Every structure is written in structure tokens, then in C-alpha cells.
Amino acid sequence: MPERQKSESLLAKLVGFDTTSSRTNRACIDFIRDYLDGLKIKSEIVTGAEAGKACLVAQLGPEEGRGIALAGHSDTVPVEGQDWTSDPFTLAKRDGKFYARGACDMKGFIACTLEAVGEFVGKKLAQPVHLVFTYNEETDMAGAQRATDYMRERNIKPDWVWIGEPTGLRIIDSHKGVAMFTTTIEGVPGHSGQPDKGLNAIDVGAQFTGILQRVAAGKKAKPWPHSRFDPPYTTFNTGIIKGGTAENIIAGHCEIQWQARAHPGENLQNVLGEIDRLAAAEIKPRFAAFAPRAKMNTCTCFDIPPLMPTRDNPGQMALARLIGRKETEAVSFATEAGFFQKLGAHAVICGPGHIEQAHQPDEYVEATQLATCVDLIRRVLAEIALKP
DSSP states (O other): OOOOOOOOHHHHHHHOOOOTTSOOOOHHHHHHHHHHHHTOOOOEEEESSSSSSSEEEEESOOSOOOOEEEEEOOBOOOOOOOOOOOOOTEEEEEETTEEEEEEEEEEEEEEEEEHHHHHTTTTSSSEEEEEEESTTTTTOOOHHHHHHHHHHHHTTOEEEEEEESSSOOOOOEEEEOOEEEEEEEEEEEOOOGGGGGGOOHHHHHHHHHHHHHHHHHHHHHHTTOOSSSSSOOOOEEEEEEEESTTTTTTOOEEEEEEEEEEEEOHHHHHHHHHHHHHHHHHHHHGGGGTTTTOEEEEEEEEEEEEEEOOOTTTHHHHHHHHHOOOEEEESSSSSHHHHHHHHTOEEOOOOOOOOGGGGGTOOOHHHHHHHHHHHHHHHHEEEEEEOO
């Protein structure tokens, strides 16, 4: 009989890998592959375009049929600048809670999945069970894009996908999308004593952020009726502004990184078109006297799709029945669920831990949540995979 491990010991190993998104996740993925190999579960490592990054896609059961997929990301956010009580990469148990970076978001769910699937090795499964573990969820979600491209190429299309983000084991069926943009402004530098002989790129950038604020205020003033989201409208955030070289030089360059979180149903392209029209009317005339040196350009860094609720979602119905809670919720944070939905699968988000603990110092997941999640995965797989 292959050797199985409990979620606690698995979590201890998983959090021991520093998989901050700026670093490689390969050692963590290799550990998961080796563990699955020991259970006689076949898997494939799917490398990404970025060196040192990889996804893992595994399957139990028959080749035919759609079945179910359990998915999670292996990367975490940084710990720098945070005041931790204990080593963030060594699992610590205090007062019934497991502390470590990623314990909640979301290596806890991966550990639960690895424990639960081991119990189905050697059993005759009626439907396939897929495992999908990704990278870079905390940044551009390139791992989810790579994994779903791989699945599409190999015609792996599960009926539904269970994404185990920390929800306190509440069922989430909808979330906003998020897109990130970089607006670059090239001005004309010069001596600050003669401001009319140059074009200050930082001033132009401030004018552009003012446009973003006006569009955001317009969305806030007209919230979506009967929205399940908080806040109930599309939002914008100016995250990073870089520019200038010295206080006595007209700034010749400015770069603004900003994002939009679109309310499901919002046509983001129309909103971006509105921003472009306002910028063309109010900003671009300032460039005329300095053409072609002065210019402005916005590029899309990433565009993460929203998760839309779907009718007759088998994952939602299965979890609701087993948890005993019919209510579903909508959240404003983004996940990889939209990529799986674009693959043609239903998607549902439900996992151990609470989002309030994610990204925080002394991040933790309750031991009871892990135990409940392992049991829930067992029950779902028994219902889906063992019954014809």
C-alpha cells in the first residue's frame, strides 16, 4: 500500500518551500510530484515561460469522462517588512492554529487534497479526478493561463473545478475580474526655472490619475442594483507612480501602474474607451507643441477574468448539500476560477482558512478547518468518482 501522509505533515513540508511569487516554485512542485509518484498517481510538470516556474497536472481514474478537478496555487506573497512571531517558513502550531506563510493562502487546501486523494488510489473510479497546482496566482496568474492552455491542448475538460482559496469553507460562486495597466508618459525635460519650455510628465500623470478618479467616482455614484458585491461597482486603484530625476529638472518621464476591478456584467473595454476619450480630449493636446517627443501610452499587463455564476453548477450543488449550506457568496478579490470557467468548466471556490488571514504576518489556518476540508474532499470524491 502506498504511504500516505496527513495534511499536517504535508502542510509542514509545503510551507517549508519559499515560493514567494518573485522566486521559483519548482522545489515545491517537485515535492508534490514525488509524493504523488509514491502514491502511484501519474502527473505531468508543465513548465512556464518564466525560468523556475512550473505547474503540475495530475489525474486519477479513467482517461474518459470529464470528472472533477481540484486546483490551487503554490506561490505566496512576500514576508519582508512583516513582524512574524515565528519563522514564516516553519510550521508552528499554537492554540489549535497552524502558522506559516501560505498556511492559509493556500497550501492548506493543497495539503488537504494530497491527503484525501491518497485514499482513492487503487479504487475503481467511475470518473477522472484531476489535480491542478499553479504558480504566480499572486501576481499575473500566468500559471493558471499556462495550466488551462495545457488542459485545452490535451482535451482535459472537467465538469467542474474546485478552487480551494480560503473562504472559511463558505461557497463562493462569483468574483470580480482584475486588470492591471501601465501608463507611460514621455514629457520634455528642461530647467525647472523655465517650465514653459518643457512638458512635465509628472504633471501630465497627475492629470491622468485625475481622470481615473472621475471615472471611478462615476461608477461609485451608480452602483449595480441588487449587487452581491462589496463595493457594488467597478473600482480603480492607482498603485505605483514613478517619475522625474531631480527637483530642479522638468520631469521627462512618468510611469503609472493602476488596476481596475470590474463588476461582473461591466464591459471593461467600454470603460477603458471612456478613459481613452477623456485623455485624448484633455491631455493629448498638451503634446502638440512638443511632438513627436512627448507622448503617452497605456499597455495591459494582465487581465484576469471574473467568475460568473452558472446555472446548474454541479460543484456548487455538491458542496452545498454536503456542507449543509445552500447560500453562496460573491467576493471582490480575484482568483484563478475565471480561467477554468473559460476552459468550459463550472467553477466553485471553497477552502479552509479565512481571507482576512491571507498576506498577513502570523498567517494561520485552524486545525479544525483542515480536518473538515479533508473530510469534505473525501465525501465529494466518493460521491463523484466512485459512483457510476
